Amino acid sequence: MSEVVIRLPDGSSRTLPAGSTAQDLAAAIGARLARDAVAAQVNGSLTDLATVLPDSAEVRVVTAASDAGRDVLRHSTAHVLAQAVTRLWPGAKYAIGPTIEHGFYYDFSLPNGAHFSDDDLERIDAEMRRIIAEDQPFTREEHSIAEGRALFADQPFKVEIIDGVAGEAGEGASAVSAYRNSAAFVDLCRGPHVPSTSRLGHFRLTRVAGAYWRGDEHRPQLQRIYGTAFESAAALDEHLAQLAEAERRDHRRLGQELDLFSFPSELGPGLAVFHPRGGIVRRVMEEYSRQRHEEAGYSFVYTPHISKADLFETSGHLQWFAEGMYPPMELDEGQRYYLKPMNCPFHVLIFKSRQRSYRELPLRLFEFGSVYRYEKSGVVHGLTRVRGMTQDDAHIFCSRDQMGEELAKLLKFVLDLLGDFGLHDFYLELSTRPAGKAVGSDEEWSEAESTLERVARAAALDLVLDEGGGAFYGPKISVQARDAIGRTHQISTIQLDFQTPQRFDASYVGADNRRERVIMIHRALFGSVERFLAILLEHYAGNLPTWLCPEQARVLSVRGEFEGYANEVAQRLRARGLRASTEPADEPLGSRVRRAKLDKIPYILVVGAEDAGNQTVGVNRRGATDPERGVSVDDLVERLATEVARRGAPEDL
RNA sequence: GCCUGGGUAGCUCAGCUGGUAGAGCAGCGCAUUCGUAAUGCGCAGGUCAAGGGUUCGAAUCCCUUCCCAGGCUCCA
Numbered sequence: 001m002s003e004v005v006i007r008l009p010d011g012s013s014r015t016l017p018a019g020s021t022a023q024d025l026a027a028a029i030g031a032r033l034a035r036d037a038v039a040a041q042v043n044g045s046l047t048d049l050a051t052v053l054p055d056s057a058e059v060r061v062v063t064a065a066s067d068a069g070r071d072v073l074r075h076s077t078a079h080v081l082a083q084a085v086t087r088l089w090p091g092a093k094y095a096i097g098p099t100i101e102h103g104f105y106y107d108f109s110l111p112n113g114a115h116f117s118d119d120d121l122e123r124i125d126a127e128m129r130r131i132i133a134e135d136q137p138f139t140r141e142e143h144s145i146a147e148g149r150a151l152f153a154d155q156p157f158k159v160e161i162i163d164g165v166a167g168e169a170g171e172g173a174s175a176v177s178a179y180r181n182s183a184a185f186v187d188l189c190r191g192p193h194v195p196s197t198s199r200l201g202h203f204r205l206t207r208v209a210g211a212y213w214r215g216d217e218h219r220p221q222l223q224r225i226y227g228t229a230f231e232s233a234a235a236l237d238e239h240l241a242q243l244a245e246a247e248r249r250d251h252r253r254l255g256q257e258l259d260l261f262s263f264p265s266e267l268g269p270g271l272a273v274f275h276p277r278g279g280i281v282r283r284v285m286e287e288y289s290r291q292r293h294e295e296a297g298y299s300f301v302y303t304p305h306i307s308k309a310d311l312f313e314t315s316g317h318l319q320w321f322a323e324g325m326y327p328p329m330e331l332d333e334g335q336r337y338y339l340k341p342m343n344c345p346f347h348v349l350i351f352k353s354r355q356r357s358y359r360e361l362p363l364r365l366f367e368f369g370s371v372y373r374y375e376k377s378g379v380v381h382g383l384t385r386v387r388g389m390t391q392d393d394a395h396i397f398c399s400r401d402q403m404g405e406e407l408a409k410l411l412k413f414v415l416d417l418l419g420d421f422g423l424h425d426f427y428l429e430l431s432t433r434p435a436g437k438a439v440g441s442d443e444e445w446s447e448a449e450s451t452l453e454r455v456a457r458a459a460a461l462d463l464v465l466d467e468g469g470g471a472f473y474g475p476k477i478s479v480q481a482r483d484a485i486g487r488t489h490q491i492s493t494i495q496l497d498f499q500t501p502q503r504f505d506a507s508y509v510g511a512d513n514r515r516e517r518v519i520m521i522h523r524a525l526f527g528s529v530e531r532f533l534a535i536l537l538e539h540y541a542g543n544l545p546t547w548l549c550p551e552q553a554r555v556l557s558v559r560g561e562f563e564g565y566a567n568e569v570a571q572r573l574r575a576r577g578l579r580a581s582t583e584p585a586d587e588p589l590g591s592r593v594r595r596a597k598l599d600k601i602p603y604i605l606v607v608g609a610e611d612a613g614n615q616t617v618g619v620n621r622r623g624a625t626d627p628e629r630g631v632s633v634d635d636l637v638e639r640l641a642t643e644v645a646r647r648g649a650p651e652d653l
Numbered sequence: 654g655c656c657u658g659g660g661u662a663g664c665u666c667a668g669c670u671g672g673u674a675g676a677g678c679a680g681c682g683c684a685u686u687c688g689u690a691a692u693g694c695g696c697a698g699g700u701c702a703a704g705g706g707u708u709c710g711a712a713u714c715c716c717u718u719c720c721c722a723g724g725c726u727c728c729a
Contacts, residue, residue: 098729117657210724217654218655226724378654587685589689
């Protein structure tokens, strides 16, 4: 009997009898590996464990607890889902069931236009567990195109996929593969799959949704079920806990609970109002931003919310961005006015209001500019995707030789400012020319792109390329930040623009008395104030650092007789610029403390007989397990003032 | 925009296959005066998103509109 030599990832080799499978290899290496194996990578491509290994193959055994292994588990679980649905809804057509980032989905078309409800998830889940208990094999079958069409004759989506394969590879040339679980269920699939359904089980169906066949809104709408699967109950639980944590941190929930903002339905989708407490947070954010911008050499401007159409004709917005704009208001004289979707054209007009000298450059015009964008109604989401928002927007007008340095300085400024808000983990994304949707010459674009890339590389952060993701007038660097639970958010954007100045004929007089075309840098650091606030809320799970908290301290008197002293303490804090309140003692202390905790107040201060006599307070710090007693009011005021000044949080101590 | 699922008191939600609305929290009043995450009693609060239809009768069934949530090819 001949043998085959298999090379393993660690460089070692194994000799096995000819005809051995990947499963045999795993077993030869160890019982534990044999148990954990779900698939194999043979000469670079993923395949089933049942695959017979060719001689001198390079083989890696794929275990469940790896990214590739989890994909196999999820894909196989998707097949089980499809089988369960066909059992429960005879006649159901199954379309595609791929794995996605944290799970999988499967799309179906149910007989008689039926659709899934949340209750169905339980039934399907139960049926899936039965299939898993049946220990059905995943058996690979190869079929010709014609056989495939016959096999899936009653599955129109599968037939369409096979037709696609036939179209690409030629009618007779290629074969299709399918995986059979039972006489009753077979699914067209590339694989690989686990050897048997018994290898599955740590899964959860998460939600039902509608989705178009092939994502095309002109094609049939299918019923989609999302789910996820993991290698162990513990890994699944951890994933579900993460989802619950994200839900707990959802800024829409926190905005409600903390009375920060709301979305009155009377206003329409994507339009928020800020309540007094949310208003404080916003105001503090904006004031700090203004202060930093002033220090960084920005000038402050104000511009209106609407303008005649001509402005946006000139800027190119009506040509390139019209679908993102609200429809025009028609005036009696036939004049069309638009709500502004961006501030840049207005700032250009300020630049152009008189002749500019090279001595004025860089000219940095800053505005908290409210803009309105007609987002499709299905995509608005809390404060992160709205139709009305305020950008911390500035346009820097500079010369060509200044732009590199200005951009480098700007990037440093951005990261520094974001750091002050508690974001420290960044990477950059460079978005380049959008194909077929851009103005300007190739030379200008490549100069702009290479300048941005140089600056981005110099920042010593990871740089990701976003091909074709730029605006119509120029490429951009966007700053992506990772939050406390590891999610990334696009925050700041910096765009380099040679086009707008040309469109507006914006120029300056150089030292040599010649007119030069000015360069524009568009930049928003928060992006939008609303969205940035939402990100901060989720980042901090509502426990904003003290300087941003609407209410920094609440003074509670143990009994009504100390309310005068409580007011005195609050007054002392307010005299130092801190936001402190008191609450009457007509409820038990525990109840008032609880409410203050739910309000996420950084410092709950309790005063009683001992304190009134000694000018002290009891300090219940957010994040602390035990309250401190007998802290002198003087010390407390200093502590809080210091914490605010360094933009800290009570949890830092 | 499209699809699915939703919209019941300020909030979170109950209300079976149609018989005409409930709880907890919040609010208000009274009592309680309490040392660090829920004091008691009482009161008030809803055109059941809006409009139309079916029906003797609609929160419940049907239609339209508005709003919310999730989703809408990381290709078998």
